[in-house]
Amino acid sequence: MSEVDKVLVVGGGIGGLCAAIALRREGVPVDLVEIKSDWTVYGVGIIQQSNVVREMARLGVLDRYLDAAYSFEDVGIYDLEGEPLARIPGQRLAGPQYPANVGISRLALHKVLSSTAIELGAQIRLGLSVEAFEQDEDGVDVSFTDGSQGRYALMVGADGVYSKIRTLLFGDTYRPRFTGQAVWRYNFPRDPSIDHLASYMGPGGNAGLVPLSDNLMYMFSTSHEPENPWYPPEQLAELMRDRISNIGGLVGRLREQITDSSQVVYKPMEVVFVDEPWFKGRVLLIGDAAHATTPHLGQGAGMAIEDALVLSMELTADGSMEQKLQRFMNRRFERCKFISEKSVLAGDREMARDQSFDRIGLTKQMLKLTAEPI
Known part of the structure; x- marks a missing residue:
């Protein structure tokens, strides 16, 4: 093993916390x-597909939140009236003792990841970011927004789609792009029939139901929102009902229960992909800072989690930085x-109402690829 001095992780979301946990498990100061x-x-819940379940087990956190999650x-895949397609x-990639997929609230997941990182000895400071940095062959000198300073063997930018670290590295070369779509989310008591991820699709719209706990x-539903309009917060429930007005079955029956605009999570889709090495010297981008995509394949957070595991493996192996x-x-x-390109493609085909697009085939292709070892 090659020894690595202290690492700075910028960003306390899923990718940043998983990086901190993975590095601490390897004995790296963070x-x-x-x-x-x-x-x-932010948000309501998250789908962890088979590859993500595998990596969360490897990270040593899966057992800590399974009781608060829903395993399926x-x-x-259904049509808009709820008829199966x-x-x-x-696939139980984490082993026969674990489920293939997990749905969990973002709050429950955050509690487990943040508490694990702290227990493992990561030094966490809130209300703080990077003001500037300078680096040489041996390390990175960082100036923080509170005036403090630190020196690190590596700085990891896990600070999301609007990453400040990405801007410091690449200037304005990579800016988030609005795709033309937005996603709407709303919580309900779990219907007994939703013991799996249920996706409803057709030319008149789309929606999905995801179990998060018992x-x-x-x-969730995605919609075409040309010009990325701003909506008054008090209108969000009415607007979400309108976006799924062509969907019947269980979704149609739930529609009129969408009444509390404060509980609607509305998010325009913005993407960015750094199409060159994600590092310069001793500064590296991971997760959405490097490859933010749309939720169409349910793998955005999963790719950030995989980044964290691979980084910990490579950083503690032999060789130069x-x-x-x-x-x-x-x-x-x-x-x-x-994942980035195919997720965006799926959204583009939705907006074009392309009935010939093989969404089921793409999903199977994605599952085959992500089942491969990282």
Whole structure:
């Protein structure tokens, strides 16, 4: 093993926390800074598909949140009236003792990841970010926004789609791009029939229902929102109902229960992909900072989690820092590019109402690829 001095992780989201956990498990000292003073999480829930379940087990955190999550095996594809089109079986990649897929609230996941990072000895500071940095062959000198300074063997930018570290590295070369779509989410008591991920699709719209716990599930729907309009917060419930007005079955029956605009999570889709090495010297981007994509394949957070595991493996292996980071890129670039491009493609075909697009086939292709070892 090659010894690595302290690493700075910038960003306390899923990717940053998983990087801190993975590095601490390898004995690497970690500082983590998060710009939010109130360490809140955005959104309602998250789908962890088979490859993500595998890596969370490897990270040593899966057992800590399974009781607060919902384990399921399959993905069901339905038409807009709820008639079945396909059933895609899951794979128990983490081992026979674990489920193929997991749905969990973002809050429950954040509690486990943040508490694990702290227990493992990561030094976390909130309300803080990077002001500037200078680097040489041996390390990175970082100036923080509170006036403090630190020196690190590596700085990891895990600070999301609007990454400040990406801007410091690449200037304005890579800016988030609005895709033309947005996603709507809303929580409900779990219907007994939703014991799997249920996806409803057709030319008149789309929606999905995801179990999060024994008592909770959430609905999602994507919509074409030309010019990225701003909507008054008090209108979000009405607007979400309108976006799924052509969908029947269970989704149609749930529609009129969408009444509390404050509980609607509305998010325009913005993407960015750094189409060159994600590092310069001893500064590296991971997760959405390097490859933010749309939720159409359910792998955005999963790619960030995989980044974190691969980084910990390569950083503690032999070689120079450049060799370590280049090996990281060799393992991550094409896999993340596939997920990024195909997710955007699925959204583009939705907006074009392309009934010939094989969404089921793409889902199967994605599951086959992500089942491969990282």
